[in-house]
Amino acid sequence: MSENTEKSSSDVPIGPSSNEDNERDRPDGEALRLPSFVAGSGTLDRLVDTARDYARAAASDNTLKAYAKDWAHFARWCRMKGAEPLPPSPQMIGLYLADLASGAGSSPALSVSTIERRLSGLAWNYAQRGFTLDRKDRHIATLLAGIKRRHARPPVQKAAILAEDIRAMVAALPFDLRGLRDRAILLLGYAGGLRRSEIVSLDMHKDDTDDGGGWIEIMEKGALLTLNAKTGWREVEIGRGSSNQTCPVHALEHWLHFAKIDCGPVFVGTSRDGKRARNTRLNDKHIARLIKTCVLKAGLRPDLPDAERVKLYSGHSLRAGLASSAEVDERHVQKHLGHASAEMTRRYQRRRDRFRVNLTKAAGL
Structure with a gap:
């Protein structure tokens, strides 16, 4: 019996189950149960439910969904090859990565970034099941290095929505x-450099809802957003604009006033005729659809066919637009976007700082 198998047999997960193999095949957030030597009680059972909620909150819903799909795909691939996904086998995982890169059969070849994300998903899933996936094992590391060398391409960046574009x-x-709601979404998302999930997770006040990811406070000089983002809690200051037509705070105030929202989610759905606000929070996919629709309506990039125009832009175009358009010190942009490093901020800057420093002339040429 392997070391990983022995470890998972002795460290019994928390949660009621009589089938150990089934328990190992589920992430810890779902398989939590009491140790076999502890008698259950109402209090302890409630604590198990609480522990499951905390375990599920360790990653965002979108990340968990992606990881679940990664595991389901790998498990199905293993069983089609006559193997089992547990315990982790570096040799089988190496073959799996090779299959993803080569696009064998009817499946298209995946990009290097997608393959790396799949590998991260497998590592996370194995960790949740009490195993350790050694990504530095030669069967994995050497093969992944070869895939990168042969198939790596420059990263594809979405186009930035610049100031004239957002207007x-x-x-x-x-x-x-x-229209008032969507105008507030675009202007607030642009001025705040917000992610799609951050926009739709906003509430009016702290603790308004269980699924909220932040709240707003409107002041005389602007709006203060407190966000629970990917990198932790941060505050985003959004100042008032130079005109009411493009001011994000003015647009937000108009939407809240006419939608009669004073509690709960800031951005909600509307009735089919667009005249009444509903109580349901918008999905972050609405932001992506809104951006693509407005790109076409505004006539951005008229030199391209419609299908190519909408592919150029996504939710991240708002963040990239702010980073590319704001003529301020880079440190302020980095703090505003919540980036841990200046290098990450520079990835969002599509047109700033190019040729500002001419090393050719500085070197005497």
């Missing part, structure tokens, strides 16, 4: 209730 996009929106 054209909001001008294309109607002035009904839905």
